[in-house]
Amino acid sequence: MTAEPRISRFSPEYDQPVRGDPITAERYVSAEWMELENRNLWPRVWHLGGVLADLQEEGDVIRHNFGRESVIMVRQADGAIRAFYNTCPHRGNRLILGDVSSAPRISCSYHGWQFDPDGTLVHVQDADDFAGGNPCGKVTLSELRCETWGPFVFWCMDADVAPLREWLAPFPERLAAYGLENWVRVLNLSCDCDFNWKIIRDNFNESYHLPTIHPELSTFINDGLPTTLFEMYPSGHNAMWMIGHQATTRKDYVSGDVPPGLYEAAEAWGIDPKAYRGRTDAIREAVIAAKRAHGAGRGYTSYAAMSDQQLVDYYHCTLFPNLTLTMSPEQCQILRTEPHPTDPEKCVFQHWCLYPPVAGMTEVDTPVGKARLAHDAIARHSRYGDGESLGFVADQDLSIGTTQQQGLNSRGFRGCILSGQEKRIQRFHELLDDMVHGRRA
Numbered sequence: 001m002t003a004e005p006r007i008s009r010f011s012p013e014y015d016q017p018v019r020g021d022p023i024t025a026e027r028y029v030s031a032e033w034m035e036l037e038n039r040n041l042w043p044r045v046w047h048l049g050g051v052l053a054d055l056q057e058e059g060d061v062i063r064h065n066f067g068r069e070s071v072i073m074v075r076q077a078d079g080a081i082r083a084f085y086n087t088c089p090h091r092g093n094r095l096i097l098g099d100v101s102s103a104p105r106i107s108c109s110y111h112g113w114q115f116d117p118d119g120t121l122v123h124v125q126d127a128d129d130f131a132g133g134n135p136c137g138k139v140t141l142s143e144l145r146c147e148t149w150g151p152f153v154f155w156c157m158d159a160d161v162a163p164l165r166e167w168l169a170p171f172p173e174r175l176a177a178y179g180l181e182n183w184v185r186v187l188n189l190s191c192d193c194d195f196n197w198k199i200i201r202d203n204f205n206e207s208y209h210l211p212t213i214h215p216e217l218s219t220f221i222n223d224g225l226p227t228t229l230f231e232m233y234p235s236g237h238n239a240m241w242m243i244g245h246q247a248t249t250r251k252d253y254v255s256g257d258v259p260p261g262l263y264e265a266a267e268a269w270g271i272d273p274k275a276y277r278g279r280t281d282a283i284r285e286a287v288i289a290a291k292r293a294h295g296a297g298r299g300y301t302s303y304a305a306m307s308d309q310q311l312v313d314y315y316h317c318t319l320f321p322n323l324t325l326t327m328s329p330e331q332c333q334i335l336r337t338e339p340h341p342t343d344p345e346k347c348v349f350q351h352w353c354l355y356p357p358v359a360g361m362t363e364v365d366t367p368v369g370k371a372r373l374a375h376d377a378i379a380r381h382s383r384y385g386d387g388e389s390l391g392f393v394a395d396q397d398l399s400i401g402t403t404q405q406q407g408l409n410s411r412g413f414r415g416c417i418l419s420g421q422e423k424r425i426q427r428f429h430e431l432l433d434d435m436v437h438g439r440r441a
């Protein structure tokens with residue numbers, strides 16, 4: 001049994017029909033499903049490869065390992081960025097072995113072939129020993145599509161996929177007021193996980209787990225169902241608006257004292273929380289007014305362009321198939337899972353946080369503590385479960401991954417039973433079904 005195609009709480013403008021395809025365990029555990037994704041899904045979507053801050057000068061390179069594939073993005077002499085498969089045309093050795101690098105030429109560590117940043121072979125050993133003569137100038141690296149949006153660089157393996165901005169719709173327009181272009185990636189965390197990549201995608205496509213997995217958020221994010229707005233766009237991407245600077249309506253947090261979390265959020269904008277005893281739900285409006293009055297003076301230059309909703313609420317954007325952006329005016333969280341090269345029951349989880357550059361601000365609060373407001377001030381890779389935090393909310397989400405994977409392997413699991421509010425999960429899987437079975441481009 002799966003979700004009914006009903007529209008309550010789904011923005012009528014951005015609701016989409018679902019068919020009710022069964023969501024069984026196979027897609028989370030089987031090598032055949034993984035192979036179908038490798039063949040029909042991953043080549044046909046845009047992938048976030050990195051941030052422009054790592055590509056400032058000619059010859060700067062970002063490497064993005066993705067499943068069995070590896071892609072490099074390279075800054076060119078004319079300022080453009082081009083992407084290439086990270087494989088040597090000679091006999092296939094992987095060329096770039098670090099996450100970021102910079103050199104006038106890309107060199108292969110095996111027989112020393114060298115390539116200009118534009119991918120052209122410019123040096124080989126024993127150049128006259130090749131049938132047809134010196135291969136320099138004739139052989140090139142295999143190129144992929146590469147486009148940028150905001151501070152981000154994306155790559156795509158398929159020539160027929162829509163241009164990046166069109167593919168990202170409606171987010172370039174919806175997120176324009178935040179002014180992401182010059183935001184700084186301060187946090188760059190990743191970890192290896194023992195579950196299929198879709199487990200966390202499902203988690204991000206619903207807010208049903210908030211009261212149980214993230215109870216701490218309930219005093220300053222309203223996870224009540226009546227006020228949470230779900231949107232599903234024609235492009236295949238989904239989103240959710242959650243009311244911020246307000247406690248959940250699942251309990252009475254209004255008639256007493258301002259609860260912790262909301263208390264500090266009010267104080268941060270010069271609002272006396274004690275004055276809101278018995279009417280704590282009015283704090284959100286007060287924060288909007290305070291941000292309008294004092295935001296620019298504190299260096300938040302983008303506030304002026306934002307709607308009230310953008311100023312205080314959370315816009316949680318789940319892009320098909322595997323990228324999430326959670327927006328507030330002061331933080332952009334990038335959360336995503338990527339497949340393991342060979343094992344359908346493992347994935348890589350990434351958590352980046354970007355912050356707007358604010359005059360005079362040298363430090364920011366990240367999900368793992370204070371950090372310098374500087375590019376990749378905190379960057380690390382770990383294994384989930386080894387004690388390195390991915391941020392406390394992310395840790396909570398990841399905590400269910402392994403046990404859910406285990407439960408999905410039971411022959412007693414008969415397929416998901418989704419509530420109405422989990423319709424975005426249903427839609428995600430139906431788009432996925434269509435793509436992996438070649439029914440949708």
Ligand code: FES
Nearest residue numbers: 088090091108111
């Ligand atoms: S494989 Fe790269 S030079 Fe031989």
Ligand SMILES: [Fe+2]
Nearest residue numbers: 203213214397
């Ligand atoms: Fe969560």
